[in-house]
Amino acid sequence: MPSSKKTISLINDSLSSELSIKDASVGPSVVDLANLNKDTGLFTFDPSYSSTASCESKVTYIDGDEGILEYRGYPIEQLANKSTYLEVSYLLFNGELPKKEELSEFRHNVKHNMVLDSNLKQLFTGFLPNAHPMGMLMSSVAALSTIYHEDIDIRNPHHREAFFFNVLGKMPVLVATIFNQINGTKIGSYNEERSYAENILTLFFDGRGDYEINPVFSQALDILLVLHADHEQNCSTSSVRLTGSSGTNPYAAIAAGIAALWGPSHGGANEAVVRMLKEIGSPKNIPTYIEKAKDKSDPFKLMGFGHRVYKNFDPRATIIRGECHKVLGQLNQDNNPMFELALQLEEIALNDQYFVDRNLYPNVDFYSGVIYQAMGIPKEMFTVIFALARTVGWATHWCEMMENPALKIGRPRQLYLGSEKRDYISIDQR
Ligand code: SDX
Numbered sequence: 163m164p165s166s167k168k169t170i171s172l173i174n175d176s177l178s179s180e181l182s183i184k185d186a187s188v189g190p191s192v193v194d195l196a197n198l199n200k201d202t203g204l205f206t207f208d209p210s211y212s213s214t215a216s217c218e219s220k221v222t223y224i225d226g227d228e229g230i231l232e233y234r235g236y237p238i239e240q241l242a243n244k245s246t247y248l249e250v251s252y253l254l255f256n257g258e259l260p261k262k263e264e265l266s267e268f269r270h271n272v273k274h275n276m277v278l279d280s281n282l283k284q285l286f287t288g289f290l291p292n293a294h295p296m297g298m299l300m301s302s303v304a305a306l307s308t309i310y311h312e313d314i315d316i317r318n319p320h321h322r323e324a325f326f327f328n329v330l331g332k333m334p335v336l337v338a339t340i341f342n343q344i345n346g347t348k349i350g351s352y353n354e355e356r357s358y359a360e361n362i363l364t365l366f367f368d369g370r371g372d373y374e375i376n377p378v379f380s381q382a383l384d385i386l387l388v389l390h391a392d393h394e395q396n397c398s399t400s401s402v403r404l405t406g407s408s409g410t411n412p413y414a415a416i417a418a419g420i421a422a423l424w425g426p427s428h429g430g431a432n433e434a435v436v437r438m439l440k441e442i443g444s445p446k447n448i449p450t451y452i453e454k455a456k457d458k459s460d461p462f463k464l465m466g467f468g469h470r471v472y473k474n475f476d477p478r479a480t481i482i483r484g485e486c487h488k489v490l491g492q493l494n495q496d497n498n499p500m501f502e503l504a505l506q507l508e509e510i511a512l513n514d515q516y517f518v519d520r521n522l523y524p525n526v527d528f529y530s531g532v533i534y535q536a537m538g539i540p541k542e543m544f545t546v547i548f549a550l551a552r553t554v555g556w557a558t559h560w561c562e563m564m565e566n567p568a569l570k571i572g573r574p575r576q577l578y579l580g581s582e583k584r585d586y587i588s589i590d591q592r
Pocket of ligand 1: 210392393395396397426427428429431455456462463464465466467468469470471520522525526527
């Protein structure tokens, strides 16, 4: 975007800097700090990047105050109700919705990559029986960098597109391999006639060839994949960008994103929510846990609540709660105890001044685990499913970043609070 005429001046003692303001197409403008340190010797200080735009991007727009999420300008509510994960993947990567023939070519390009190298399959035999699936996924995606490395020219757009389709094709097979390994079952097969979500369910559950796809499950899973596909410069996407800015192997950059997503403050929250609900156990214990969440001396947080950007409801949580009702209703589990507990916990928290004052609402992770569990997916796999969905976002952002011929390596500075200069003292003098 062109810089607007607007500037701000920043003065440090006798030094000053005229900083230009760059306007967004939608949302907040930014102050371009490129000359700040040169002009004034100052750094900015924003350790959690709460007020920092790390890049220019055209992929996703979020307005945290209004609870708005748009992929390439399309509202998430419309995409969740009318689109599919593969069509949304095309949209995120190409910037436009596909025509029929473009979508079928896109599907073929993904499908064409849904095979694992036999050596890679052996990697899985090395994991301990209790290995966490996120560790298995991170390792196996990093292992892709040992296969696809020499021939990749990251400055070549065709190579970047080949990486995009390869990682999008490999991910569901890696995830299904992990799912079947921890379950001790055989992986199912892929069929181009089915949707991406239907194929994930058959890869997971159809090892014996007798699995009946439940349309309510595949529809709910596809919506969950759409909702988790991208989310601007979140922790894991920023990890992919920062790692990728060194020019490293793109699969290694995606593995860095998986590592970041695993954390319970980020994608790991969906597994942590189910663990928390199990620990709370019954509605009568909710007040105790609400007080624990408010107690600064207690590290306990209400998992699935709060968000760095959404200071209003997370639009994805609203959609997922609706899907919960549908999936549980289909299973005649309308009074599923975990869902009931989650609904009551939400109700109580949203009427508690502590949560109201801090704009803490359910986020994307609060209800998703209830649906995955109802589908027969173990809680250790919840964040793996999140990573599966977010792969298209990570890969799109990596490609968008690498398109920039002027890309510089990300290298933040610091506020140094350590010792001033001092001389070495030999050990017998200390
Ligand atoms: C995801 O960034 C993204 O876009 C992420 C994501 C995506 O799609 O990529 O949306 C996915 O990661 C969703 C978030 C999942 N994480 C959780 O549900 C974990 C629980 N939530 C918290 O850890 C927290 O809310 C964060 C990490 C999500 C956000 O933390 P912030 O923005 O750093 O907020 P904060 O810690 O500064 O909290 C502000 C206040 C503090 O209290 P005070 O010091 O002002 O008194 O709110 C309190 C916090 O203690 N607070 C909570 C709380 N979350 C914030 N108190 C209790 N329970 C919580 N969950």
